[in-house]
Amino acid sequence: MTKIGLRDWILLITLVPTLFISLGLGGYFSFARYQDVQHYLEEQASNIAEPLAIASEEALLYNNKTLLQRLVNLSHRKNSPLVKSIAIFDRQHQLVVTSNYHKDFARLTTIAEHPWPDHSEILDDGKELIILVPVLPEQTDSDSPAAQSPALGLVLLELQKDKVLLAQQSSLLVSLLIILLGMMVGLALSLKLVGRLTTPMQQLISLTEKLAEGRYASKLEQPYFGELDQMRLGINQLATQLKELQDEMQHTIEQSTSDLTHTMEQLEMQNVALDMARRKAQEDNKLKSEFLAKMSHELRTPLNGVIGFTRQLLKTQLSHHQQDYLNTIQKSANSLLTLVNDVLDYAKLEEGRMPINPEPFSLRDLVNDSIELLAANAFEKQLELALLIDPDCPDDIIGDPLRINQVLMNIAGNAVKFTEHGSIVIRVSGSEYNDDKTLLHFSVQDTGIGIPQEQQEQLFYGFSQADGSIGRRYGGTGLGLFISQRLVEAMGGSIGFDSQPDQGSTFWFTVSCRRHPLPVSEVLPVQLLAGKTVLYIEPQQFSREATLSLLNSWGMQVSSCATPSQVQQALASQSHYDMAIIGRAVSLDQVNQIVELIRQLNQSCSYIYLLVNTLSPTLREALLQTGAQACLSKPAHQRKLAAALARPYQQLHELPGKLPAPPKSKLRVLTVDDNEANLKLINALLGELVESIDSATNGAEALQKASQFHYDVIFMDINMPVMDGITACQRIQQSSINEATPIIAVTAHALEGERERLMLLGFSEFLSKPLDEQMLHFALKECCAHAGLAPERDPEQLLQELPKSRHLDWELALRCAAGKVDLAKELLQILLGSLPATLTEMESLMRSKQVEPLIQLVHKLHGASCYTGVPHIKQLTELIETELKHGKTIEQLEPELFELQDRLQSLLAEAAGWVW
Numbered sequence: 001m002t003k004i005g006l007r008d009w010i011l012l013i014t015l016v017p018t019l020f021i022s023l024g025l026g027g028y029f030s031f032a033r034y035q036d037v038q039h040y041l042e043e044q045a046s047n048i049a050e051p052l053a054i055a056s057e058e059a060l061l062y063n064n065k066t067l068l069q070r071l072v073n074l075s076h077r078k079n080s081p082l083v084k085s086i087a088i089f090d091r092q093h094q095l096v097v098t099s100n101y102h103k104d105f106a107r108l109t110t111i112a113e114h115p116w117p118d119h120s121e122i123l124d125d126g127k128e129l130i131i132l133v134p135v136l137p138e139q140t141d142s143d144s145p146a147a148q149s150p151a152l153g154l155v156l157l158e159l160q161k162d163k164v165l166l167a168q169q170s171s172l173l174v175s176l177l178i179i180l181l182g183m184m185v186g187l188a189l190s191l192k193l194v195g196r197l198t199t200p201m202q203q204l205i206s207l208t209e210k211l212a213e214g215r216y217a218s219k220l221e222q223p224y225f226g227e228l229d230q231m232r233l234g235i236n237q238l239a240t241q242l243k244e245l246q247d248e249m250q251h252t253i254e255q256s257t258s259d260l261t262h263t264m265e266q267l268e269m270q271n272v273a274l275d276m277a278r279r280k281a282q283e284d285n286k287l288k289s290e291f292l293a294k295m296s297h298e299l300r301t302p303l304n305g306v307i308g309f310t311r312q313l314l315k316t317q318l319s320h321h322q323q324d325y326l327n328t329i330q331k332s333a334n335s336l337l338t339l340v341n342d343v344l345d346y347a348k349l350e351e352g353r354m355p356i357n358p359e360p361f362s363l364r365d366l367v368n369d370s371i372e373l374l375a376a377n378a379f380e381k382q383l384e385l386a387l388l389i390d391p392d393c394p395d396d397i398i399g400d401p402l403r404i405n406q407v408l409m410n411i412a413g414n415a416v417k418f419t420e421h422g423s424i425v426i427r428v429s430g431s432e433y434n435d436d437k438t439l440l441h442f443s444v445q446d447t448g449i450g451i452p453q454e455q456q457e458q459l460f461y462g463f464s465q466a467d468g469s470i471g472r473r474y475g476g477t478g479l480g481l482f483i484s485q486r487l488v489e490a491m492g493g494s495i496g497f498d499s500q501p502d503q504g505s506t507f508w509f510t511v512s513c514r515r516h517p518l519p520v521s522e523v524l525p526v527q528l529l530a531g532k533t534v535l536y537i538e539p540q541q542f543s544r545e546a547t548l549s550l551l552n553s554w555g556m557q558v559s560s561c562a563t564p565s566q567v568q569q570a571l572a573s574q575s576h577y578d579m580a581i582i583g584r585a586v587s588l589d590q591v592n593q594i595v596e597l598i599r600q601l602n603q604s605c606s607y608i609y610l611l612v613n614t615l616s617p618t619l620r621e622a623l624l625q626t627g628a629q630a631c632l633s634k635p636a637h638q639r640k641l642a643a644a645l646a647r648p649y650q651q652l653h654e655l656p657g658k659l660p661a662p663p664k665s666k667l668r669v670l671t672v673d674d675n676e677a678n679l680k681l682i683n684a685l686l687g688e689l690v691e692s693i694d695s696a697t698n699g700a701e702a703l704q705k706a707s708q709f710h711y712d713v714i715f716m717d718i719n720m721p722v723m724d725g726i727t728a729c730q731r732i733q734q735s736s737i738n739e740a741t742p743i744i745a746v747t748a749h750a751l752e753g754e755r756e757r758l759m760l761l762g763f764s765e766f767l768s769k770p771l772d773e774q775m776l777h778f779a780l781k782e783c784c785a786h787a788g789l790a791p792e793r794d795p796e797q798l799l800q801e802l803p804k805s806r807h808l809d810w811e812l813a814l815r816c817a818a819g820k821v822d823l824a825k826e827l828l829q830i831l832l833g834s835l836p837a838t839l840t841e842m843e844s845l846m847r848s849k850q851v852e853p854l855i856q857l858v859h860k861l862h863g864a865s866c867y868t869g870v871p872h873i874k875q876l877t878e879l880i881e882t883e884l885k886h887g888k889t890i891e892q893l894e895p896e897l898f899e900l901q902d903r904l905q906s907l908l909a910e911a912a913g914w915v916w
Contacts, residue, residue: 068088082160119134130159
């Protein structure tokens with residue numbers, strides 16, 4: 001929108017009204033002048049024509065043309081040049097006389113031919129004025145000639161309007177001149193006013209612009225008229241004040257800048273000092289962590305020896321005092337070992353080296369195994385220990401079972417430690433929050449000493465406990481909860497607690513896991529228990545709820561009793577039960593009561609089982625001799641309880657394991673691995689599933705065989721000499737024989753995102769070492785739909801024949817070897833045979849700081865340890881390989897490498913005394 005300035009406004013306000021007023025007045029006076037001249041002309045025409053008509057009456061009556069001619073000529077001469085022509089017509093409308101013939105005279109004749117008016121009539125065609133006056137006879141008697149005609153004739157007078165038009169134009173011209181003169185006068189006055197206003201305004205505007213630019217010294221000295229001068233004085237005063245404010249502000253800025261410069265210099269010096277202090281603190285923290293790791297490593301090796309030989313001594317014949325002393329030594333050594341492990345974990349957490357290794361596992365087996373380890377300490381204090389797992393909680397989980405067990409054992413162990421009487425209830429539930437993920441929720445509720453409100457905020461800090469006297473009274477370092485918090489957060493969960501002093505505590509934590517699409521654990525024989533009637537006797541509330549929920553989930557019909565009177569009512573209401581389960585807190589003085597109850601139930605129950613809070617083999621053996629089929633510790637391990645309850649019914653039916661093995665699939669399989677033990681194990685596992693197996697020790701050999709023979713599926717290791725597995729896979733898929741053959745990647749070290757990367761590179765499936773027989777079967781079935789099932793194994797029956805070791809987990813070794821003892825021993829012997837050379841080469845590579853060869857060596861050792869049941873060695877090798885691949889130096893990983901060397905040497909020393 002265009003803005004109109006002050007000058008334009010003044011001109012518009014001055015000239016526009018002047019223009020409209022002048023136009024109005026000029027138009028009015030011109031119109032009035034024209035009307036006056038027109039009226040004058042009409043009067044003149046009437047004054048000429050009407051007397052002439054009266055004078056012509058007698059001449060027309062007697063047809064005296066001479067007289068008529070004299071009249072019209074005389075009238076024309078007296079009124080010339082106003083009159084243009086005068087004509088008289090008789091009553092027959094014929095021209096009698098005229099004063100002037102002209103070229104337009106025919107028009108008058110035409111007008112006379114029309115009917116005549118009764119009185120005078122004026123016609124105006126714009127240029128000429130014509131007046132028609134009828135000549136009427138004077139009224140006489142009826143015999144006179146005038147009485148016979150209303151009009152004797154017609155007088156037509158034609159006047160020229162030139163004078164009227166000239167007068168009109170003159171009036172218009174005068175009006176225009178007057179308007180023009182008024183406009184010029186108004187314009188002159190407006191310009192004079194504009195000049196007096198705009199010049200000061202422009203100067204004032206210019207001054208304000210200078211003030212806006214910061215030129216406060218500018219002023220206007222020339223005075224103005226009226227209010228403009230007041231404005232000038234006000235702006236000059238404003239400029240003076242702004243100049244003073246600018247000077248004051250400039251002074252303030254300079255002072256502030258000086259102060260800020262001084263402060264910045266001080267801050268810079270402080271930052272330099274802080275940076276130096278931070279670097280020193282980081283270096284000190286690194287040295288501290290390395291010192292803690294090395295000290296933990298150095299302490300753990302002799303402690304393991306102390307604990308191991310103490311256990312061996314406890315198996316020998318000892319006196320009462322000697323056994324008491326050794327038990328004290330064992331407890332002290334275990335406490336010290338726990339402390340050393342916590343310190344090592346703390347050092348790893350500070351350096352961010354605590355790995356989370358997700359893998360498939362059975363949640364219920366993990367929790368039950370963990371609680372079994374806590375049972376002994378709970379039994380010593382006569383505490384009720386109960387485990388309640390929500391029946392809707394998923395069991396097949398992908399997560400880090402080692403870390404989940406570590407957190408659960410820490411929290412539950414604290415609950416046992418700080419509870420003197422009452423109960424400890426462990427609850428596990430799960431909630432799904434998308435298609436394949438679930439959130440596991442663990443809680444441990446105790447009736448212990450509780451935590452004061454003012455000390456709860458410090459509970460998850462390292463080396464802190466709620467009360468300083470707790471460490472002296474109960475032991476511990478205060479590191480457990482700090483480490484647990486870090487582990488839970490690393491697994492995508494959270495941890496917290498609710499506690500009241502002297503009323504107990506409830507600690508809880510959540511862990512984010514993925515659902516495994518396939519069953520992970522062996523199927524429980526619960527199909528044999530469905531519909532069986534059970535008399536369940538348990539006085540402890542939480543233990544009763546936990547076992548009752550478990551039995552109901554198996555489809556059993558349970559009658560639950562808490563008191564002897566309820567037992568009598570249950571026996572009275574039902575005469576026979578398939579089995580009875582008795583839960584008791586057992587002591588020596590209660591054995592006779594239990595024996596009496598068993599004898600009473602023998603008449604009404606086919607089988608009797610005991611759930612007791614003791615691990616004493618002597619006491620449990622005594623209870624079994626009273627007639628019970630099995631005696632299990634509380635809380636009952638679901639797998640052991642299911643096996644014990646189903647054992648009598650399995651004896652009545654043909655066991656699945658005794659059925660003939662299903663026929664092998666007619667598949668030809670190629671296995672590729674550079675590790676002899678790994679190759680032997682996968683061939684043994686596949687030997688029960690497929691008919692034909694070919695093997696290769698590197699990618700080049702596999703490529704050669706794949707170029708000669710067609711295979712239904714290929715199992716390919718990744719890290720191999722000569723040609724790695726990825727190159728071999730891509731070369732094989734380019735050949736014409738096996739280009740459509742599924743190739744399954746098998747590797748001992750799976751980094752995050754490794755599976756997706758290998759699938760993109762052409763592999764059909766991914767398996768991680770150690771190989772699980774069931775997972776191998778599912779992978780084979782997915783790639784080859786006609787693959788057969790592997791027969792079930794029962795490795796627990798063979799454990800008694802195997803040597804004991806603190807490094808070796810025979811159950812894990814047998815699972816990895818598909819339940820074959822000979823294969824497990826052979827794989828272990830292969831590992832033991834390679835250890836001396838491995839230790840020598842590792843020592844050489846550590847001294848020469850060769851990272852890549854060390855990664856290959858550790859990777860090969862990791863692959864071998866995946867199948868031999870040495871979980872600690874497997875975890876160490878996996879951790880070292882991961883950290884080396886992520887850029888850690890050999891110096892940074894010296895504590896783990898030293899620990900690995902110690903464990904390998906200790907394993908060799910143990911194996912020297914084994915009887916195979």
